[in-house]
Structure formats: C-alpha cells, structure tokens
Amino acid sequence: MRLIVVKRVKTSNLYYIGIPVLSILIGLVMSLLIFALIGVPPDLFIRGIASGFQSPQTLRYFALLVMLGVALTLSFRASIWNVGAEGQMIWGMIAGGYIALFVAAQSMYVSPGELANYASMPGVEVIDASPYAPVVSILLMDPSLGKLLMILFGMLAGGLWALIPAVLKAYLDIDEVATTLILNYVAYQLFSHIASYTLRGLSVQAKQFFRTDKANSALLFDLIRGTSVTIQDLVMAAVFFVAVILMYGYTTIGLRLKIIGSNPQLLRSVGVDERRYILLAMFLSGMLAGAAGVSIFASPGVGKLEKITNVVSPPTMNLGYIAILVSWLSMLDTRLVPIYAYIVASLFQGSSMLQLEINAISPGLLTGGALTYIPIGSILIVYVVLRILTDYSIRVRIR
Amino acid sequence: MEDILNMIISPLTGAFGVILAMIPIFVYLYLASLGNSVVEKSGILNLAIDGAYTLGVAVAYVMLVFVGESIRKLVVDPPQGLLIPTLALLITSLLIGLLGVLVAFLTTKLPISHGAIGLSIQFVGYGLASFLAYPVSLKVRTEMISLDTYRTVPEVVLTFLTLSIVIGVLMHLLIFRTKLGAAIRAVGENPAGASALGINVLKIRIVATFLGYVLIGFASSLSLLLHWKNWQEDSGMGYGWISFAISLSSGRHPIVGIITSMIFAILIRYAYVLQDILIVLWGISISPFIVYALPFTAAVFIPVVVTAIPPLRRRFAPPKYLGKIFFSEERSV
Numbered sequence: 001m002r003l004i005v006v007k008r009v010k011t012s013n014l015y016y017i018g019i020p021v022l023s024i025l026i027g028l029v030m031s032l033l034i035f036a037l038i039g040v041p042p043d044l045f046i047r048g049i050a051s052g053f054q055s056p057q058t059l060r061y062f063a064l065l066v067m068l069g070v071a072l073t074l075s076f077r078a079s080i081w082n083v084g085a086e087g088q089m090i091w092g093m094i095a096g097g098y099i100a101l102f103v104a105a106q107s108m109y110v111s112p113g114e115l116a117n118y119a120s121m122p123g124v125e126v127i128d129a130s131p132y133a134p135v136v137s138i139l140l141m142d143p144s145l146g147k148l149l150m151i152l153f154g155m156l157a158g159g160l161w162a163l164i165p166a167v168l169k170a171y172l173d174i175d176e177v178a179t180t181l182i183l184n185y186v187a188y189q190l191f192s193h194i195a196s197y198t199l200r201g202l203s204v205q206a207k208q209f210f211r212t213d214k215a216n217s218a219l220l221f222d223l224i225r226g227t228s229v230t231i232q233d234l235v236m237a238a239v240f241f242v243a244v245i246l247m248y249g250y251t252t253i254g255l256r257l258k259i260i261g262s263n264p265q266l267l268r269s270v271g272v273d274e275r276r277y278i279l280l281a282m283f284l285s286g287m288l289a290g291a292a293g294v295s296i297f298a299s300p301g302v303g304k305l306e307k308i309t310n311v312v313s314p315p316t317m318n319l320g321y322i323a324i325l326v327s328w329l330s331m332l333d334t335r336l337v338p339i340y341a342y343i344v345a346s347l348f349q350g351s352s353m354l355q356l357e358i359n360a361i362s363p364g365l366l367t368g369g370a371l372t373y374i375p376i377g378s379i380l381i382v383y384v385v386l387r388i389l390t391d392y393s394i395r396v397r398i399r
Numbered sequence: 400m401e402d403i404l405n406m407i408i409s410p411l412t413g414a415f416g417v418i419l420a421m422i423p424i425f426v427y428l429y430l431a432s433l434g435n436s437v438v439e440k441s442g443i444l445n446l447a448i449d450g451a452y453t454l455g456v457a458v459a460y461v462m463l464v465f466v467g468e469s470i471r472k473l474v475v476d477p478p479q480g481l482l483i484p485t486l487a488l489l490i491t492s493l494l495i496g497l498l499g500v501l502v503a504f505l506t507t508k509l510p511i512s513h514g515a516i517g518l519s520i521q522f523v524g525y526g527l528a529s530f531l532a533y534p535v536s537l538k539v540r541t542e543m544i545s546l547d548t549y550r551t552v553p554e555v556v557l558t559f560l561t562l563s564i565v566i567g568v569l570m571h572l573l574i575f576r577t578k579l580g581a582a583i584r585a586v587g588e589n590p591a592g593a594s595a596l597g598i599n600v601l602k603i604r605i606v607a608t609f610l611g612y613v614l615i616g617f618a619s620s621l622s623l624l625l626h627w628k629n630w631q632e633d634s635g636m637g638y639g640w641i642s643f644a645i646s647l648s649s650g651r652h653p654i655v656g657i658i659t660s661m662i663f664a665i666l667i668r669y670a671y672v673l674q675d676i677l678i679v680l681w682g683i684s685i686s687p688f689i690v691y692a693l694p695f696t697a698a699v700f701i702p703v704v705v706t707a708i709p710p711l712r713r714r715f716a717p718p719k720y721l722g723k724i725f726f727s728e729e730r731s732v
Contacts, residue, residue, distance in 0.1 A: 005509065005510070005726075034527075034530070038530075038534065081514055083518065164699075165699075168699075168703055172703055172706050172707060173706070174702060174703060174706060175444075175647075177446055177514055177518070178446070178640060178643055178644065178647070179699050181449070181640060182637070182640045182641075182644065182695050182698050182699050183695075183699060185636075185637045185640070185692070185695045186692045186695045186696050186699070189688040189689065189691050189692035189695070190688070190689075190692060192688040193686045193688035193689055193692075196686070196688070197686050307688075310631075310632055310633050311633045311636055311637070312525075312529065312632045312633045312636070321522065324518070328515075364533065364534060364537040365534060366530065366533070367529045367530075367533045367632060369525065369526065369528075369529035369533075369632055370526050370527075370529045370530035370533065371526075372526070373522050373523065373525040373526030373527075373529070374523060374526030374527065374530060375526075376522050376526075377450075377519055377520070377521075377522030377523030377524070377525070377526055378523060380515075380518070380519035380522060381516065381519040381520065381523060383519075384511055384512065384515045384516045384519050385505070385509065385511060385516075387511065387515075388509055388510050388511055391510070392510060
C-alpha cells in the first residue's frame with residue numbers, strides 16, 4: 001500500500017475551512033502532548049486555553065490582531081513575506097510615543113511649592129509628585145488632535161521602516177524574509193536606545209529605570225468598561241478592515257496588488273512597474289502595523305516606552321509573529337481575518353492565563369516564550385503541511 | 400627595568416588577548432554559516448536556521464548539565480575539562496542534524512513552501528528552546544551547579560580555530576571536488592535534471608542538510624560552551640540570522656566565508672572597543688544598544704553591498720532552484 005500525492009485539476013474549496021480548523025486542533029493537541037511531558041496536566045491546558053474564548057481581555061488582542069492580520073495579508077497576497085511587523089510596530093510605538101510625550105504634551109519640572117497650583121489647572125497632569133523635583137505634563141493641543149497625530153505619525157514611521165526591506169527586495173532582489181526578521185532585532189535595540197537615552201523622561205522613575213515619562217492620560221485611548229480594549233482600537237481595526245476590502249474590490253491599486261502576487265509578468269506586460277507595487281504593498285502593510293504599535297503605546301496600561309530587557313518578551317508581545325498565524329489561517333483572504341483573529345486572540349489570552357495557573361502550581365516550569373511559541377509553531381507546521389491539500393490530493397494505492 | 404619591560408610586553412599580550420577574544424565568535428559564526436551554505440547549495444531555502452540555532456544553544460545547555468550530573472554519579476573522581484563539554488557538543492550536533500533531516504524530508508517529499516515550513520520550524524525551535532532550558536536554568540541557579548564549559552585559554556581556542564578552518568577546507572573540497580558535492584550542487588541548480596540523470600534528490604538533500612545542520616548544531620553549542628558560558632531565555636536568538644547573512648554575502652562559498660565571518664566577529668567583539676575609542680578620542684558616547692544593533696544592521700546591509708557589485712553578484716548568485724518547490728505531478732509519499 002502506498003500513499004500517492006496527485007495534483008488536483010481544480011483547486012478544492014472543500015478544504016478552505018477544514019484545513020485551518022484541523023490545523024488549530026492538531027497543533028493544539030501537539031502542544032498539549034509536549035507540555036504534558038513535563039507535567040502540565042492536560043485538563044489544565046484545555047481549561048486554560050478554553051478560558052481565553054470567554055475572557056473580556058481577549059478583545060484587545062482581537063483588535064490588534066485584526067489590524068496586524070489585515071496588514072500582513074496585504075503583503076502576503078502580493079507574495080511579499082513581511083515578517084517584520086514586530087519592527088514596524090516598534091516604530092509605531094516610538095513615533096506615537098514621541099508625539100504624545102513631546103509634541104501634543106510636554107513634561108516639565110515645577111517647583112514643589114507650586115505643584116498644587118499646577119495640579120488644579122486644566123490639561124495639566126502630575127506625572128511625578130516627588131517632594132524635590134515634581135514633574136507635570138502639560139497638554140499643548142486638543143487631546144483628540146493629539147491622538148490623531150499619534151496614529152498618523154505611528155503609521156508613517158511603521159511604513160517607512162517597512163520600506164527598507166521593500167527597496168532591497170524590489171531593486172536588489174534580496175530575500176525579504178531574512179531582512180524583515182533581522183530588522184526586527186535592529187528595531188528592538190533602537191527602541192531600547194531611544195527609550196533610555198533620546199526620549200528618557202524627567203521623573204524619578206524614568207531616571208531610575210531606562211524609560212520615558214508616562215504620557216499625559218488625556219492622550220491615551222479610551223478604555224471600554226470591563227475590558228482592556230479601547231474604543232480607538234476597535235475603530236481602527238474596523239476602518240482598516242473595511243478600507244482594505246474596498247481597496248481590493250473597487251480600485252486598480254487593489255487589483256494590481258492582488259495580481260502582483262499571482263502573475264507579475266502580466267503587470268509588466270501592461271506597462272506597470274511592479275517594483276513600485278512591491279514598495280506600496282510593504283508601505284501599506286507597515287503603516288497598519290505601525291498603527292497597531294500606537295495602539296499598544298496608547299493603551300492606558302502602558303503609556304510609556306521602556307528598555308527591552310529580553311528580546312523574547314518585547315512590548316509588542318510578539319503579536320507581529322502571531323499575526324502570521326492569523327493571516328495564513330485565513331488562507332490570505334482579508335474577509336476571513338476577523339474570524340481567525342478572534343480564535344488566535346483567544347488562544348493567546350488563554351495561554352497567558354494558563355501561564356499564571358501553571359506558575360501557581362509550580363513556579364518556573366514554563367516561560368511565556370515556551371507557551372506562545374510552541375502552540376504557534378505547531379499550528380503553523382500542521383497548517384503548512386495540510387495546506388497542500390487544496391492543490392493536491394492524497395490517494396491510497398494498493399498493489 | 401621591570402616597568403619598561405611591562406610597557407613593551409603589555410600591548411603585545413593585549414593584542415593577543417584581543418585576538419583571542421574574537422576567535423570563539425569567529426568560530427561559531429563561521430561554522431554556522433558553513434552549515435547554512437551546504438544546506439542551501441542543495442536548493443533548500445534555510446529559513447529554519449535561527450530556530451535551529453536557538454534550539455541548539457538550549458540543548459547544549461541542557462546536555463551540559465545532564466551529562467555533567469550523570470558522569471559525576473557514575474565516576475567518583477570525574478575528569479575535569481574537556482570530556483563533559485565535548486560530549487554535550489557532539490550530542491547536540493547530532494540532534495540538530497536530525498532536525499535538518501526533517502527539514503529536508505518535508506521540503507523535498509511534499510510540495511510545500513520552503514519559507515513557510517522554515518518559519519514554522521523556527522517558531523517551534525524558539526519555543527522548545529525556552530521549554531527545555533528554562534527549568535534547567537532554574538535548577539542550576541538554586542542548586543548552584545557549576546557548568547563544565549570549555550575554558551577560554553589559548554590551547555582550547557586555537558584548537559577550535561584550527562578545527563573550524565579544517566572543516567571549512569574539507570567542506571570546500573566536498574562541495575567542489577567530490578562526486579557527492581557535484582550531486583549536491585546539481586540538486587540545487589536543477590533537481591529535475593539531476594533526477595533524470597539518476598540522482599536520488601531526496602537522498603542527496605538529506606545528506607546535505609544533515610551535514611549542514613550538524614554544523615549549525617556544533618556552532619550553536621560552541622557559542623554557549625566557548626563564549627557565553629551561560630544560558631538565558633534569548634540566548635542565540637538572531638545569531639542564526641547573522642550566520643544566514645554571512646553565508647549569503649559570501650556567496651555560499653566556504654573559503655570566502657572565512658573573510659565575511661571575520662568581519663562579523665570583529666563587529667560583534669570590537670563594537671565595544673569602538674565605543675571606548677570614540678568616547679576617549681572625541682567624547683562621542685554610543686549606547687550599548689546601538690553597539691548591539693551593529694552586527695544586525697551589518698547583516699542586512701553587507702549582502703546589499705555584495706549584490707550591488709556586478710561581478711560579485713554574478714559569482715555569488717544563489718543556486719537556481721533555491722527555495723523552489725521540486726515536485727513532479729504524481730509521487731508516492
């Protein structure tokens with residue numbers, strides 16, 4: 001008996017939903033077995049993962065993963081493998097942070113005696129109430145204008161960072177997977193540098209740790225009660241989602257971005273410079289990732305830039321990599337991104353809840369790195385292998 | 400008199416120390432890039448390298464502790480020095496080599512994208528690395544286990560330097576002078592043609608990736624055993640990509656790789672010296688983060704420089720079938 005792989009005449013739609021769902025299930029079982037090896041009880045694993053699906057915290061990751069999933073799908077569909085969303089988010093955070101800390105508001109020392117006067121003024125927030133050198137943050141513009149500027153500059157910064165590998169790819173034909181990934185490491189280090197030197201804050205905490213001041217809370221996004229998601233996160237996710245779908249459906253740019261992935265010769269033959277569309281795909285992709293970075297910075301729980309102590313756990317929470325999963329599971333179809341963004345967000349939230357529970361039983365058994373990367377990697381491997389079923393069929397031949 | 404003598408000798412011993420400090424970095428970068436070159440010569444786009452490297456560092460750490468403990472249990476008076484780290488080194492190389500076989504099997508036997516499967520294996524590699532080594536690192540810290548790594552003394556370091564150059568030359572001979580090497584190159588350039596001539600593509604690719612991944616495992620273990628001497632959660636992350644860039648910018652040529660690896664070793668080691676020189680001479684201070692980012696920046700831009708020079712671009716061109724799916728219409732698994 002032999003297994004034979006045969007190319008299908010027509011690609012199968014039957015597996016369109018089956019493959020992603022099956023990959024998630026098999027990948028999770030694989031991780032369950034791996035974790036069971038060192039004594040994580042399977043029922044704890046299942047309960048932990050399942051709890052993510054009902055957690056109100058999941059919504060935040062959902063919004064971020066929709067943005068990132070749409071961003072990555074944009075480039076993946078054009079056959080440009082942008083795995084540098086991490087770095088683009090980092091630049092979004094830096095640019096958003098710069099606007100929030102230095103343009104839309106300003107931190108300054110005040111004399112301890114006048115602190116009470118400042119505190120009562122509108123638009124002024126006490127950042128550090130130390131008795132010797134108190135620091136206040138003064139709003140310099142309307143907070144909604146400030147937020148808009150943060151988002152715009154964050155998007156611009158993410159897009160520009162993405163243009164580096166795009167130029168290398170378009171004009172020198174250098175593989176973008178390697179460059180985007182390596183640039184993530186560069187971005188992490190530059191982030192640490194900028195947080196601890198260039199934009200180092202005035203407050204005692206900022207001087208003590210390598211970080212900026214906390215941003216004026218008027219410039220942070222508005223939490224939805226009972227969750228950790230903000231209104232702006234959801235609005236941005238919805239706007240990007242709809243905008244990209246409209247772009248694909250109704251504009252020439254969208255059409256060309258689709259064609260460049262499947263048939264670049266066609267574009268060349270109608271006289272379109274396909275290199276410009278490589279740049280465009282990466283720029284747009286980086287812009288959306290940059291917006292996700294601003295979202296993370298402006299989340300009320302964050303509001304500052306701080307040195308990265310360990311590249312396994314950057315402030316971007318590895319969502320740039322996790323979004324690859326969202327994009328692939330959606331079979332590079334933007335319309336399916338929200339569905340898989342929700343599933344993956346739940347898994348992500350579930351795994352962090354699981355980590356808390358495991359640490360309560362036996363501290364130090366598992367790190368966040370193991371708990372995020374093993375399930376993501378397992379699901380991805382199963383997916384990549386099963387993915388061939390859309391174009392090929394596997395038959396059993398008995399001789 | 401003694402003072403004068405010291406004045407004359409100190410720069411010399413200083414210079415020797417400076418070179419000695421660079422050699423371990425050169426050795427592991429060179430061997431890993433050599434591994435990558437062999438894998439890619441056979442036409443497999445090696446995007447799993449960073450996962451394999453990070454996993455290798457973690458496995459070497461676990462093996463070091465495990466082998467050390469078992470030997471101490473078995474033997475009353477355990478031998479000091481070379482035995483324990485060498486065992487850890489060999490076991491790790493072999494295990495990472497097996498990972499390479501998996502990569503070769505999946506990419507050759509099934510019509511799947513090399514990039515996709517490479518990235519997926521990279522993530523599993525990252526995860527397994529902290530999964531395996533983190534509990535061990537806690538144990539090492541609480542029980543204060545001393546790690547039997549190699550001592551960074553001239554004899555050991557120079558032995559590994561010689562070994563790496565010998566391996567490099569052997570690899571060069573293997574790829575360009577032997578029948579197996581010709582088969583590896585043929586499979587990378589045109590697997591269908593090679594197959595028609597009676598070469599078993601899968602077999603050749605398995606041999607090439609096994610060899611390559613053994614080298615990557617060897618290199619990653621050495622980076623722990625000879626240089627870092629300890630493990631933390633992000634140990635090794637990114638170094639696989641630096642070796643990838645070295646291999647890319649040396650056109651996957653074993654001998655040219657010596658020069659490129661040297662450049663990166665100097666960058667990684669002497670960026671700190673550069674930091675000191677700049678501040679002493681001109682009062683410019685560079686932050687440690689920038690210093691740390693330098694080799695990564697170079698990893699992006701040195702390949703750019705190399706490919707921008709037309710004669711080099713032609714000579715260093717990748718194998719024609721690199722990363723392309725090799726699949727005929729029907730095939731048994």
